[in-house]
Amino acid sequence: MAKKSPWHSTKQSVHHDNTDCNTGNNIERENRREGTGGKPKCQECSRLDR
Numbered sequence: 001m002a003k004k005s006p007w008h009s010t011k012q013s014v015h016h017d018n019t020d021c022n023t024g025n026n027i028e029r030e031n032r033r034e035g036t037g038g039k040p041k042c043q044e045c046s047r048l049d050r
């Protein structure tokens, strides 16, 4: 279980908070931002967080 502070991509409509999330890990550094961006949590992160 690897939870951390949330981040999101300017190209996606969701945020991530689990370092095991493939989608979250694949965000290019230039598109990556700290925080949720006011976006809902991604489904894979929600599943991994359980």
Ligand SMILES: [Zn+2]
Binding pocket: 015, 016, 017, 018, 021, 022, 023, 024, 042, 043, 044, 045, 046
């Ligand atoms: Zn995610």
